[in-house]
Amino acid sequence: MSDRTGPASASVRLPAHTWFDVRRGSSHVRTGLPCQDAAAVWRGRLPQGQVTILVVADGHGDSKYDLSEHGARLAVQTALHCLRSFCRRFNTSSSLLYDAIRHDFAHRLTRQWRQAVLRHYSENFPQDVELLNRPSINLYRRYGTTLLFSLAFDDCLIGGQIGDGDMTVTHTGGDVGRPIPAAERLIANETHSLISADSIRLWRFCRWTLHEPCLICLSTDGLSNGMASDESFGDFLRSLVRNIEQYSFAETVKVVPGFLDRVSAGGSGDDVSLALFWQADPRRKKKK
Amino acid sequence: MLLIGDTVQGLLGSRHYRIIDRLGEGGQGAVFLADDGRGEVAVKWYHRQNAVEQQREMIARLIRMGPPGGEAGRRFVWPLDVVTKKGDLSFGYVMPAVNLKSYAELGQVWARLRPTPGMRQRCRISWQLAQAYRQLHLAGYCYRDISMGNFLFDPKSGEVLIIDNDNIGINQQSGSRILGTMEFMAPEVITGRQVPSTSTDLYSLAVLLFYFWIWHHPMHGMLEYNVRVWDIPAKKRIYGEMPVFIFDPRDGSNRLPADPEYQTPLRFWDACPKSIRDLFIRSFTDGIRNPDRRVTEGEWVHAFRQLENQIARCPHDRAENFWQPGMKQLQCWHCHRRFDAPPRFVISSSSGLKHVLVLPETKLRRSELEPFCSEESMDEVVAEVIQNPNNPNVWGLRNLTGESWQFMPADGSEPREVVSGRAVPISAGHEVKIGYQTNLRIEV
Amino acid sequence: MSEEFINDGPVLEGEITKRPLQFFWLVDCSGSMRGKKIATLNQAIREAVPEILRALEAHPEVQVMMRAIAFSSSASWHVGPEAVKLEDFTWPPLHADGYTATASAIELLLEELDIDKMNRRGFPPVCVLLSDGYCTEPEEQYERAIRKLDHAPWGKKAVRLVIAIGDGSEYDEQALLRFTNHPEVGVLKANTPGKLVEYIKWASVTASVSSSQSKTFYNDDEVEGGEGEGARNVILASAPQSIQIEDANEVF
Numbered sequence A: 001m002s003d004r005t006g007p008a009s010a011s012v013r014l015p016a017h018t019w020f021d022v023r024r025g026s027s028h029v030r031t032g033l034p035c036q037d038a039a040a041v042w043r044g045r046l047p048q049g050q051v052t053i054l055v056v057a058d059g060h061g062d063s064k065y066d067l068s069e070h071g072a073r074l075a076v077q078t079a080l081h082c083l084r085s086f087c088r089r090f091n092t093s094s095s096l097l098y099d100a101i102r103h104d105f106a107h108r109l110t111r112q113w114r115q116a117v118l119r120h121y122s123e124n125f126p127q128d129v130e131l132l133n134r135p136s137i138n139l140y141r142r143y144g145t146t147l148l149f150s151l152a153f154d155d156c157l158i159g160g161q162i163g164d165g166d167m168t169v170t171h172t173g174g175d176v177g178r179p180i181p182a183a184e185r186l187i188a189n190e191t192h193s194l195i196s197a198d199s200i201r202l203w204r205f206c207r208w209t210l211h212e213p214c215l216i217c218l219s220t221d222g223l224s225n226g227m228a229s230d231e232s233f234g235d236f237l238r239s240l241v242r243n244i245e246q247y248s249f250a251e252t253v254k255v256v257p258g259f260l261d262r263v264s265a266g267g268s269g270d271d272v273s274l275a276l277f278w279q280a281d282p283r284r285k286k287k288k
Numbered sequence B: 001m002l003l004i005g006d007t008v009q010g011l012l013g014s015r016h017y018r019i020i021d022r023l024g025e026g027g028q029g030a031v032f033l034a035d036d037g038r039g040e041v042a043v044k045w046y047h048r049q050n051a052v053e054q055q056r057e058m059i060a061r062l063i064r065m066g067p068p069g070g071e072a073g074r075r076f077v078w079p080l081d082v083v084t085k086k087g088d089l090s091f092g093y094v095m096p097a098v099n100l101k102s103y104a105e106l107g108q109v110w111a112r113l114r115p116t117p118g119m120r121q122r123c124r125i126s127w128q129l130a131q132a133y134r135q136l137h138l139a140g141y142c143y144r145d146i147s148m149g150n151f152l153f154d155p156k157s158g159e160v161l162i163i164d165n166d167n168i169g170i171n172q173q174s175g176s177r178i179l180g181t182m183e184f185m186a187p188e189v190i191t192g193r194q195v196p197s198t199s200t201d202l203y204s205l206a207v208l209l210f211y212f213w214i215w216h217h218p219m220h221g222m223l224e225y226n227v228r229v230w231d232i233p234a235k236k237r238i239y240g241e242m243p244v245f246i247f248d249p250r251d252g253s254n255r256l257p258a259d260p261e262y263q264t265p266l267r268f269w270d271a272c273p274k275s276i277r278d279l280f281i282r283s284f285t286d287g288i289r290n291p292d293r294r295v296t297e298g299e300w301v302h303a304f305r306q307l308e309n310q311i312a313r314c315p316h317d318r319a320e321n322f323w324q325p326g327m328k329q330l331q332c333w334h335c336h337r338r339f340d341a342p343p344r345f346v347i348s349s350s351s352g353l354k355h356v357l358v359l360p361e362t363k364l365r366r367s368e369l370e371p372f373c374s375e376e377s378m379d380e381v382v383a384e385v386i387q388n389p390n391n392p393n394v395w396g397l398r399n400l401t402g403e404s405w406q407f408m409p410a411d412g413s414e415p416r417e418v419v420s421g422r423a424v425p426i427s428a429g430h431e432v433k434i435g436y437q438t439n440l441r442i443e444v
Numbered sequence C: 001m002s003e004e005f006i007n008d009g010p011v012l013e014g015e016i017t018k019r020p021l022q023f024f025w026l027v028d029c030s031g032s033m034r035g036k037k038i039a040t041l042n043q044a045i046r047e048a049v050p051e052i053l054r055a056l057e058a059h060p061e062v063q064v065m066m067r068a069i070a071f072s073s074s075a076s077w078h079v080g081p082e083a084v085k086l087e088d089f090t091w092p093p094l095h096a097d098g099y100t101a102t103a104s105a106i107e108l109l110l111e112e113l114d115i116d117k118m119n120r121r122g123f124p125p126v127c128v129l130l131s132d133g134y135c136t137e138p139e140e141q142y143e144r145a146i147r148k149l150d151h152a153p154w155g156k157k158a159v160r161l162v163i164a165i166g167d168g169s170e171y172d173e174q175a176l177l178r179f180t181n182h183p184e185v186g187v188l189k190a191n192t193p194g195k196l197v198e199y200i201k202w203a204s205v206t207a208s209v210s211s212s213q214s215k216t217f218y219n220d221d222e223v224e225g226g227e228g229e230g231a232r233n234v235i236l237a238s239a240p241q242s243i244q245i246e247d248a249n250e251v252f
């Protein structure tokens, strides 16, 4: 497993065809704010076979949410842990796993995330006995974050999301699927989060059949907010797939960090995280 | 694997369907929009592992037998054709296309993607849902997989649709494949003592209605909260082996924990009218172990239809409040201010006593005046509240039945005839005789 | 895009832009504004533009787009309906004449706040209404326009501020108050030219900066079945507290 919140480091060795990066936003650099995004990739064998998990989180920033960089990192770690245990416990079919995730993931994750937050707070602010003894929303709020994950098996993807951020599946033909459609009712920079009241009911989940090859891509809103339109965002995704096919996955991801920095500097100003999984299809290649 | 642009072949009448768009995906398969040359239809395409022969036979039989009859039967989005694709081992079925712009799933309301239905719409949605299952059961079917995912409603109009009807079986006889989502299964199905039937459907219906009103699972209390390893055996225990209702008045072992994430159900339970709370309590106490004590669809229909007519808006903030018989005043759940109950129509008929609040928008449907009318005509408006055009301060109840009423003024003066199209003035103590058996009194 | 053929190696595409913040001026230029009032107003808006630019230097990821509706006997676009980038924006002087068609102005605004016309990723829009008199259109029309504004998704999210010009007896404070969705600010009463300039600058700068600041977290405790009242999006810094000096001989 690998996850990080800071700039890319060369020592992290990622499993084949997965990649992620977390770029500190231009406005964060300007104002001295830390990077408040976090991301992680995990790939391994579970009862279901080879599973690839991508997670990204976007800490809220702003002075009210001053510990949100930690909130995002803890959310990513907790999600990875929770998803792998769900895979192990609900392993008879993907339908059963999907049902379990839809019904139980949100509140199981929220509780574990809160416990992790509490641990972090007690380690870093042991003197704040009053709040630690009676943890309230005021404590958790400081760690506020969004969260977005995808679990990819051979032939399907199960995903979940609270708050903004984008999950896309881009095929070689150029069509871009959105397993979780954009929330039309949330406009003007408004989002849900792990600290929203009644947050467990604000989650959205999806199951999506994969017909490979395709690129699964999770990103925080710093990316799509810096693009001129949904169409431009699609252009970016299609150019990723085209380059992977023309050159290679490894060659393509080398140029992605620079592009993400340009999106932040010339567009959103925000932190930008991107996690990728290129699902090439061995079966289909054999047929050819 | 089905892709946009593919064509699938129908088995009945060998029609072709061209796949236009992808609408969504569930645990069993993906749903597509398709064109059959005459218009748009929906195609559900099974995931490979769910595309078993038994499923195909079941759908073919459902198509042969047809949907349940009547108004309520039309709320089932019924299979029309079985489809296959060359070189593909999976299969699917065709059904009418649903306008997904106006219909919502409960999960979408929770995630604030769709407006929350108002109380009146909630009542209407609830009785329509129960009525649809009643009709299905009368036709000899059982649904076997009632859950949040196959129930759609229009939050504005209160109309209901039931989708994923491919798991419907013949009561007491079709295959023993255990289907459905454990959250919604009757305990005896989870423990394997029974196969799904109309009586286990009743349990699932109660769980679904509970989710719809309380936004929570009826067994998710301390017992669930304290489970450290949430897995299949744990779910079997909570839902099947030792289910305890979170609001069981006698057994407090599964109360809601003090966690903030568990406060919404408490708030909604308090706002839920007593008549409905009582039905939930029966469903999830006696009804757990004794299937004969389960609340029937008819009881739900009756209770929610009553409530639909007993909603008064707070004059201060327009919040919807439930009136219960005997109340002279209501206390708004939102602003906590008190306000006077509106006048009521007290309707006595062969099916007992009914109360309908008199509001400017009140309309009486045929079923309210004639309890044994046909299902087709039950929703027909037969009387409405109007303002006297010559004196807007005087309100009246206009007769739209097509037949005359007999009006007996409160002061004991001569009874008068109210021909269809005319209105009885609304004031305290007036009585109206409607048909042979129905009497309507105005109570203030 | 032609880079793709020149460069050797992967090249990524996709147009990058800043996110828009739509700014609307709704300016009363009825006959009663004639003379000094309209001159001060023209001057104040001209002065406000560079101040907004300066204030937003700290937020280079925001692209402010300006538009203006002028209303007298009817309402029409003074700048627009095509929005102009703040850095390219100049204020064409307004001339005063006619009645006060406030409701028509709001209706015109509503056309552009349409959910299909606005960019979903945009910041909450800013709408500043400047008026010195009673709306001369039927009260129901004004009420209807305000109600529509309160219910339109972008109307709800917008930062709506009102500056009343002149003597309190000449305008209808209650009616103007209905336009703003920041009751804590209320109607900004510019009874001197100095205050008018100050308020125009404050309103336009504060609203733009606040609107472009970080996200809001949907956390509603709304009325059951309600469509999200009070889902206000932006918190404003408090309005300038002007020192109470009686300069009563200043004719306005």
Ligand SMILES: [Zn+2]
Residues within 6 Å of the ligand: B314, B315, B316, B317, B318, B319, B332, B333, B334, B335, B336, B337
């Ligand atoms: Zn009230």
